[in-house]
Amino acid sequence: MFSLKRQTRGEAAFGIFNSILMLAICFVTLYPIWYVLVNAFNDGQDAMRGGIYWWPRQFSLDSFIAVFRSEGIMTAMGITIAKTLLGVVVHVFFTAMVAYAVSRRELIGRNVYMLLGTFTMFFSGGLIPYYLLIRDLGLLDNFLVYIIPAAFSFFDLIIFLSFFREIPAGLEEAAKIDGANDLTIFTRVVIPVSMPVIATIALFHGVYQWNDYFTGMIYINNTDMQPIQTFLYRVVAQSSSNQMLGAMPSGMTISVSSQSLKLATMVVTTAPIVIAYPFLQKYFVKGFMIGSIKG
Template identity: 80%
Template sequence: MFSTKRQTASDAVFDVVNNVIMLCICFITLYPIWYVIVNAFNDGSDAMRGGIYWWPRQFSLESFRAVFNSSGIMTAMGVTVAKTVVGTVVHVFFTAMVAYAVSRKELIGRQLYMVIGTITMFFGGGLIPYYLLIRDLGLLDSFWVYIIPAMFSFFDLIIFLTFFREIPEALEEAAKIDGANDFRIFWSVIIPSSMPVIATIALFHGVYQWNDYFTGMIYINDTDMQPIQTYLYRVVAQSSSNQMLAAMPSGVAVTVTSQSLKLATMVVTTAPIVFVYPFLQKYFVKGFMLGAIKG
């Protein structure tokens, strides 16, 4: 009886300490985001005095108005949405199709393909050879530079491959008896049975496409083809923020600073994925549990 009480007391202490540590971690993680939001909604000239930590001291939307008045941000947002949607659909379909082919035991050279793919996960040619390849393929300053190089991921192939091996072979055999070819089996049997893993890969790659700024910075010189994250990079680098500030009416520019424009742009560029992600996360968890039950 005494040992049971000691165990209960130690569990209570552990729970308290664990909760305190987790709260501290949550605060350290979330407060910088809250700080950016608070200062973005504060008057720019007033924010320069400092002392704003929890709530806006002088609430103002002028910085956001200046951001949305910029013609470049809406163009960049359109490019980001287009490449996220198209890139995710193409990536999931192409990677799943290759993974299904590799999962077939009758595929000649299957082990060689796995070895070559595994090597590419650890070794690469570097940025300069990759840039020369993109240039020779004619993808510089092209929308397809966001799509074609990201069509396939060997890491995602391994995830698909693991799931495909759990699908009963009887389903494919029944489809072959009905006269279905390999592509029809893939489209009508494998894809509907693989929605949990498809949701997982789509979530991961969609977030990657939205957050990717490096591709637009290196391979795109046309500012009208750069995504929102590259636009944010240019604003943080001050060149675009100073141009936006100079283009504003004099009465508004008094209350807006280069720093407030940067913070407002950060909020605008990150808000869509922050709001969408919880809904995607719900389907991701559901798909993960379905996959666990299926396995």
């Protein structure tokens, strides 16, 4: 028999208040996204009059046509896709390899490495020394500036460590009996059983690579090598849309404004990751739960 506990007035009032508060938070969070979409799909010149809050007053795709015909956006999208895919592969493999080495108790200086790594999580040399380092390494205006500096993350190493410590020691011992060395154990034993944490870190870093605009803005002067988020930054920073409209074929009549182009560019550049995130969120949650206290 199930007993149903009747709510008191205070509990009922708290439930109602909590529901209203959560709905208000959801509205404040989601409405700016909806506002951008509505104005991006509205006629640019009409949108300048204001008063558009819930639905497009004059539906138009002119702003998106101008964005896709603007010079450099497809190149920037290609750079973003390339650096995201390559960056994820390099970051996951290198961070996992270092984490596996640090997880071995027989590693000499293991505690020192952990102390140094933890220190770097809270303190850095600053932007100017970092820029000079990138310059001396020859990474300015180099595609590898997106890959090499981001190849390792100590925060992700900690997540890998938490997972590697849960791998049964018998798997490695059996591989050693068969004559496998450390590299073989890592690639053929540890990696295959670590796919959940690998998927989690890949998603973490993939989102970072896709959203990163700062690297392209600071270390890349060649506009043909800048990613889509840096392209978006340039569009938002511009006070006029002459450069984008200059790429339109002669004779094509479009109705756009500087503001509508900015909003349309924001939609184009952020839509892929926004669409993908809800389907991948479970991996993010799993990543935060890895290594948590189990009771």
